[in-house]
Amino acid sequence: MKKLTIDETYCKGCGLCVDVCPKGLLALCEEINRLGFTPATISPENLEACVSCALCAQVCPDVAIRVAREVKEK
Amino acid sequence: MKKLTIDETYCKGCGLCVDVCPKGLLALCEEINRLGFTPATISPENLEACVSCALCAQVCPDVAIRVAREVKEK
Amino acid sequence: MSQSTPARVFLKGNEAVCYGAIEAGCRYYFGYPITPQSEIPALMSSELPKHGGQFLQAESEVASINMLLGASACGARAMTSSSSPGISLKQEGISYLAGSELPGLIVNISRSGPGLGGIDASQADYFQAVKGGGHGDYRMIVLAPHSVQEMYDLTMHAFDLSDRYRMPAMLLGDSLVGQMKEAIELRPRPEVELPAKDWIVTGKGERSEQRIVKSLFLGDGELEAHNRHLQAKAEALRANEVMAEEVALDDAELVLVAFGAAARIAKTAVRMARETGLKVGMLRPITLFPFPERHLARLAETARRFLCIELNTGQMVEDVRLAVNGRREVHFYGRPPGTGSLPTPEELYEQIRESY
């Protein structure tokens, strides 16, 4: 499981997540996909930097983002 | 013109005027008239005593009362 | 009012509707005051709580019909009542009930119109009831009582039909049958088997499938299929549920056609005519939808002429003409409703003589 998954079948490229990420990790694709949208993405490096704060997910109108956090196994 | 005229074609005998007259001058008839009502009346003596305050007229729902006042001719 | 030996009680037509509804298991009433049906909400407000039901006076007719929609979607037998202008306001809601396949009883104790009109007995809402005053292609079950007993009986029947066909039903009365009193039997509700209400919303509970009550259909061909389904239900009603009273029809040369108040008055006129030797009978549609077309088609073979009588300027007569289909003359006598405009039996007797 990744820290952050953006489901491209849900994302409509509104960019609200991009604006809200405190670390500026998200971006919209340049080109439209088959649905006509430019979905949000996160690069592999940025994924590393993600702090799993889920602010992006909280504001996503299309509930396209899933967030997980690394936890130490007990 | 009389100080007080009660029009029997209007009066429905509700008694509101009777209650409000500060001098208790008005009364309802005992028997119903052709319209089925017991209209308000004022006796000749009471008419004399009337002070033309028009409170009775002010509260008459059927606007059955006309009030006049004696004035000195100039 | 549930009891085994039917009592004979002296009741207003409007009151009989209430007892019929309660006997039929109706436990929810939503309505808004209007003359001449005021006895219905008044009685329901005192009776329903005794039966564990609820009476709610709504803020408007529009709200009432939609409360009925909500209650019906949740599985309750529920009703509303009003009179002509109020029924006009319910047309959107009725169309939604029909579109959502929800049962429910709408009582129209109709009065004279158009507009504010007056409160006298009228049959000028026939078209509205029967052809659909609301938008879209739908039919509503319409029953037309002509006596206080029928106000009781047909109310029960309306609930059963409505549930069976998942279609709103209207009891179309008028101020004559609503305001008159007669002694009637409060018969126990006939036992009928009805399909289970496996479509009502209740919260999912143990179910995994959600239930949806709706009338919006946007998928390709979905709404057309839905309309075809509604149409099939209407056809089934036409095939199975027609009711009409036949009065002295055996040898009738002139057939009166009248429903509700007009039929009630005409009954005396038919009797007067028979007494003077005229071969006159009457077909009284009890179900206005489905309409007794087949009865009329059959009569068109034997009778010489038809005389349709209505308290309006001519509405049901169109359905009579459609059924007779040009085979016989169809005369019409109508009195538009209003104060002092209820026809008398003597007057209808004259009409019979003229048409005979």
Next chain:
Amino acid sequence: MSQSTPARVFLKGNEAVCYGAIEAGCRYYFGYPITPQSEIPALMSSELPKHGGQFLQAESEVASINMLLGASACGARAMTSSSSPGISLKQEGISYLAGSELPGLIVNISRSGPGLGGIDASQADYFQAVKGGGHGDYRMIVLAPHSVQEMYDLTMHAFDLSDRYRMPAMLLGDSLVGQMKEAIELRPRPEVELPAKDWIVTGKGERSEQRIVKSLFLGDGELEAHNRHLQAKAEALRANEVMAEEVALDDAELVLVAFGAAARIAKTAVRMARETGLKVGMLRPITLFPFPERHLARLAETARRFLCIELNTGQMVEDVRLAVNGRREVHFYGRPPGTGSLPTPEELYEQIRESY
């Protein structure tokens, strides 16, 4: 838009309604948003102020029709527009307009029902428009355009008829004629003489007699007389104002009857049929009330058969049958409305072959 040389403009049907209304002198619009007629309020909101008029978006359809009532009582040419569910909500108001003898234009760009249904082209509001979806005995002038040009022309005509007969008028369109675009001529309003509006309320001013606009009639016989008067107006309409288009009827053995969108599509089917040598024509009612009964009665003498085509499960066909009165077979082909359910010319051509 008043101009002497008519310009040819590429417009949506809904837009054409607006220009027609403004050209006809309509200066007040009251309405509530609903698809598929949104272009009408949108355009009226920007255009009316330019002509010294007012656009007011009401809080509901019920409010709109009553604002229209107030404006009309004060003498203004005024209109409202909506689509099916919204039109159902206006039924009480329409009945009041009729009962109060007030003119006014109601545009129904009808959509598919019942209930919320869908937004596709539909003719399922025929009954509601023509038989009176509101309570009481009244008739409303109903015009059915089948092209953008007619959306313009008939809007003007509706205002004139409505004023002349002091009766509400409805323009019954659908999403096909409302949403399609064509190049049309914005013809100047034809000159017609209309009776003076000597009944409108204006404040008494110099008058000693008050004026009252009302529909309540309680005096003995008053309401009946009023209803007779309304009926007489309807008869006058039947006698004088019927409009229908005749397409290839001269030698037609099969007569299609269709209005509005269905007629528009059928026109191509008729052409296809003629091309294959079938003697097929079409009668297109332009006035749905008054209905072209006499046209049909006449055709029943020459044609062999009728085929009525509607975007519903069968409504106008009843009026066709009433007019034909059993003399010829009347077939029916209907497509209930919904997404993907608009018939194609090819499909109607097949129907023609079957009925021929």
Next chain:
Amino acid sequence: MTYDVFMAGFGGQGVLMMGDLLARAAIFEGKNVSYYPSYGVEKRGGAATCTVVISDQEVGSPVIGQPGAAIILNQLSCDKYLEKVRPGGFCLLNSSLIELPANPRDDINLLSAPLTEIARETGGDRLLNMVSLGAYVTATGAVDAASLEKALEQALPKRNHRFIPMNIEAIKRGAALVEK
């Protein structure tokens, strides 16, 4: 046998109650009955009328063009309805409130009496309808006076049963108008 009667007065004269009672009495006698009321817009003081039809057969029309009998309690009703009574029929008029026309009908059995005054003497204006009913049933035989008493018990709520004797007295006073 069929009896039909039309009753008219102004609100407050107990016209509707009178019709209701008559109907109930006939039901006690096993008859078929219809009762049809109608009233004006006024809640109080307006016109009130009703028609009662009593029959051994099924009751057809609950409204009648030319009623066989009429009970008319005030002037307005008299002006409007007197002419409707069927020739040969019976009509009771309340002369306390009605001035007879110059040429009253001579083709009907007309009984004019000061019904309001009689009621007042008996116990109050409210009894007007009982006096009238007593006269009507005695004149026509539509129902037995005894049935009216039973009907009273049924129609009145228990707490008002103490007024029954006074009502019966009024019915008798009405009956006496005919009997004498």
Next chain:
Amino acid sequence: MTYDVFMAGFGGQGVLMMGDLLARAAIFEGKNVSYYPSYGVEKRGGAATCTVVISDQEVGSPVIGQPGAAIILNQLSCDKYLEKVRPGGFCLLNSSLIELPANPRDDINLLSAPLTEIARETGGDRLLNMVSLGAYVTATGAVDAASLEKALEQALPKRNHRFIPMNIEAIKRGAALVEK
């Protein structure tokens, strides 16, 4: 002569604008024209289709069961509408967003091209409809490309006239797809 064409895509691809422009161009050429749009419930991104009929005669039906031509801009529309094109007709497909079925129709004149990419090269995705229109009118001769230019002037508000050259360029790019 009658031309009818059906156009389909998702909202944002300019389908309705494309139909409107074609209709206006035909009007400039003195033709009778009908234009009939339809769209899904979605305000953005949903389906958008329209039909344009161009004729010397009166235009009958504005909807056509089997259009003589189609312009199909996305996969969903292709799945749904490709089969409707009249045998012998013309169909333009946007291969940028459409995967052709295994057995595409061979009874029609099918032109498949990466229209979105061509538009992007020419100046942006927004030009997709102009590229398509250029290809369509060149393939069918429904109207002159010159009429499209005039139509653009009329359809676009003045402040957008500066974009006209770019649109014309796109139309030409589309035309070139056919001409080559």
Next chain:
Amino acid sequence: MTMQTVFERPKSLKDVPSHFCPGCHHGLIHRLVAQNLDRLGLQQQTIGVASVGCSVFLYAYLDVDVIESPHGRAPAVATGAKRVQSDKFVFTYQGDGDLAAIGTSEIIHAANRGEAFSVLFVNNTTYGMTGGQMAPTTLLGQESATSPGGRSAERDGHPIRMAELLAQLDGVAYSTRVAVDNPQHVRQADKAIEKAFRLQRDEGRFAFVEILSTCPTNWGMDPRQANARVAEEMIPCFPLGTFKDTQSQEGNQ
């Protein structure tokens, strides 16, 4: 010595008896309306908008042009009328069933738009004309044809206070509640109506006057008891006073 008239029927009030029940305040309120039309010289330019309720016969008593509207819709009808004849004086006269139940939406939106007409709202805590059903304004515990055992807050909700509610809306210039159960209240009611009418005539503003009224018939009371009930039961629930007055800013008492 000659006689000078102190009180007589206003000119705008027709010289005919009313159909109202004995003791019903509707007649008195009609008189106040007529009197203010006279006082402000408005009779000839007035368009009254009647509602459906016991006051439906407005035109039978007031000698002005009148439009009869469907039940509850008077504010919509008045909106249409006033927008067409903006130089005329327009008022609606509505009962509590009419205005506070079926017509809720119309009054709220006309008020919110600040339409330039005046509203007289006659609150008698019941549907008079239809026979005394529960209205949104019926008092808790009040018996009515449709609230057997009395209105219950649980089942039916609390009585709604329209003058206070409408005072919340930006379009309203003046919202007040008065009564006519004694001469002093009659005088205040008279002034309130005058003020409302002036606000329309002089400033084109929307004003709302709620008038507590009796319905002896449906309250099952004689006229005097009914009159007394206004002070005893109604005013405690529907306090008299002005809830909004954009002129004096004295509102919110």
Next chain:
Amino acid sequence: MTMQTVFERPKSLKDVPSHFCPGCHHGLIHRLVAQNLDRLGLQQQTIGVASVGCSVFLYAYLDVDVIESPHGRAPAVATGAKRVQSDKFVFTYQGDGDLAAIGTSEIIHAANRGEAFSVLFVNNTTYGMTGGQMAPTTLLGQESATSPGGRSAERDGHPIRMAELLAQLDGVAYSTRVAVDNPQHVRQADKAIEKAFRLQRDEGRFAFVEILSTCPTNWGMDPRQANARVAEEMIPCFPLGTFKDTQSQEGNQ
């Protein structure tokens, strides 16, 4: 090291993409509703009442039983439903055209009666579904399909504040206004919905949550501009806060 889910779709929210426009807050508000149904364990006993507007497909996204009501009538439908199934959890989800225009009467009277259901009122200052006409909540100066040149107080009245208005009614237990334009507001909105739902579940009370929302499409803005407009233009006219809270008596802020 394992991964623990911090944020995922609530169980009551179906696993399907929505038809809403990019950036439209409806989707987010649906998520909050679903989340609270999950949190309070209500999914299986919930009857949702959908209205007519862009949220008409409520049933397509929330996995609960749903009744679709005619435009504006959701509170009447919910009244009928809840009175029949009084042990179930009932809510309406309505837009501003639906609730504040055509449905004014229904919401006011359901609120006044204190019906035992919860209302989610999504105010996006326009009629979204029908293409961006002026709503009663449209801001002054806001351009819309039917207010060319922007809404004018003169012609169209002022924007109506429903949360404040309903707070006046005795039947209302809780009336509040929230927004979802930033994570903090989303959290507050979440809490408000939870509170409203609890008030129904635990006390059978009526609660009203107004949620400011965007309509990028009809505002003619891109999603980010639209989101920004909430704070810049909407909140100044529609202040966030709680206007009635019978539990804490903290109201009237």
